[in-house]
Amino acid sequence: MQFDAFAQQKAIDAKPKKISPDLFGIFFEDLSYAADGGLYAELVQNRSFEYNPADNRDWNSMTAWKYQTDGFGYGTISVETANPIHQNNPHYILLDIQDAGQKGVGLENGGFDGIPVRGGKYYNFSVFLNVISSQPLPLTVSLVDTKGRELGTASFTASAKGWKKYSEKIKVNFDEDSAMLQLLVKSPGKVGIDMVSLFPEETFKNRENGMRADLAQTIADIKPKFMRFPGGCLTHGDGVANIYHWKNTIGPVEQRVEQRNIWNYHQSVGIGYYEYFRFCEDIGAKPVPVVAAGVSCQNSGGTWKIGSTGQKGIPMEDMDAYVQDILDLVEYANGPVTSTWGAKRAAAGHPAPFNLEYLGIGNEDKITGVFEERFRMIYDAVHKAHPEIKIIGTVGPSPNGEDFDKGWKLANQLAVGTVDEHYYEKPEWFLKNTSRYDGYNRLNSKVYVGEYASWGNTLFNALAEAVYMTNLERNGDVVRMASYAPLIARIGHTSWNPNLIYFDGKHVFPTVNYYVQQQFASNAGDEYLPGIINFTSADTTAGASCVKDSVTGDVILKIANAGSTQLFGTANLAKLGKLAQKATFTIICGDAKVANTAAHPAEVLPKTTVINMPKQWKFTVPAYSLSIVRIKAGK
Structure with missing residues (x-):
């Protein structure tokens, strides 16, 4: 794979070159509850009673469920497999209600660390039922708080022999971060229960069987x-x-x-x-x-x-x-x-x-x-x-x-x-390997850096990655794609650290690394312009790139400084043709050790202003910073 790398790099850096338009993206893996309990908007945990000890030695078909008989009702409950909805979904609950009591007999689910609901919002409930007894069965489905206060409810009657899907819309009247879903049968009888589901009405793009809106939007905002x-x-x-x-x-x-x-x-x-x-x-x-x-x-x-x-x-x-x-x-x-x-x-x-x-x-x-x-x-x-x-x-x-x-x-x-x-390494590794792809043979396979991260979520970690990413752009003719990993993780259930985005049931917490990835992905180009940005002195903790978006005609400068001192340099824009005299300037900067956390989610955020953009731009960038300058094509 190695040959005359110096001669090759000198030749390819001598003039503008086409680079991958697909360079910066994302990688989703269902770890750290990224799908169920995460991006997937389903609020019921173990909705189909398929949990088992092979998943987790402490789990079974009733994990996350409680048999509910608070109103002095009684009967029997069992997990059955004899006549399921489908052979691929073999387990279901069989309730035999002998006395419904004052409130009914049924099931309660606490979701993933509680079910967060908001007053004034609607939630879509559905369940598959198989009425085995001879008489129709009245049921209620309710969302309640930890003290049993009703937050919203709906009632319906099940009468079908054989499995049938029933759907109801529940309006919630009060905010609650840790609600529980109750499904109660209100008269004696026998019924099979499966696929108990609750979705917020408002999913991302209002899709059925859709994604959690706030988490999905945070991902979409990267513009991968x-x-x-x-x-x-x-x-x-x-x-x-x-x-x-x-x-x-x-x-x-x-x-x-x-x-x-x-x-x-x-x-x-x-x-x-x-x-x-x-x-x-x-x-x-x-x-x-x-x-x-x-x-x-x-x-x-x-x-x-x-x-x-x-x-x-x-x-x-x-x-x-x-x-x-x-x-x-x-x-x-x-x-x-x-x-x-x-x-x-x-x-x-x-x-x-x-x-x-x-x-x-x-x-x-x-x-x-x-x-x-x-x-x-x-x-x-x-x-x-x-x-x-x-x-x-x-x-x-x-x-x-x-x-x-x-x-x-x-x-x-x-x-x-x-x-x-793939590589997960210390931030210093990324700063020392900025020339990694300089010597790759352009005639061989292209590269997708499918998983990478610098083992931390501090600003220094994010900036080490930013310095490296400017060099991925410089080698965007051989590096076709790159994605930070992992993407998202539920707090309290992390299988791997670090991650790009953390979340719980109510909030989303983008890291500083997230904002760096967002700036690169949303300010990508498809042509690399060499020799535009020059530092006044060599610095191994800094990196810069200049790219052009051929669709918009915009020119984008990226200057990353992972070092402890400010840097000086110039950008020669005169040879790039007619450009606007003003540009948007976005900066991410702060203390090297600072990080965005659940307790302090906004320690470091991008700040955007408009600046004048001369043909010969002399710049000073602060220590521990990433600067993005986007200049529109001139008219």
């Missing part, structure tokens, strides 16, 4: 060019049986196949592939699904360390079917409504294609013979059937080493269009 999903380690799973299969996640939610999460909790797959594609479309990001390369995570079995050997391969006799599943995924995303899988997309509510352009195969896998054989099978089949799809390979979990070298060797042999590099 792409979104990788459904995960990294989650994708190839904890053992072959736990590999993520996209077909299990589409169709009616009550028919989807739930499964254990590799991060030791449960996936309802309420956010399935349809919802992922739809969310990408809603935020203007290109979808980048990642499928397992026919092998499980090398850390399967709980051995989480570099070079672990828990990797297992899908049996070769099953690989043809697995490869076909991946080809079917492309058809689901892009096929016409007359195709088998395009028709399923249309039936879900999206007859137009999702315009899939990228497909990842594998996730930081150990590059073994088992992996290589299966990767080749998948790559060859997809490349042959869909040469229009840009395939992203993988080169292991580290920025160097045996798997990295083997992964690159395989990518070069197959001429894989892009490979996925």
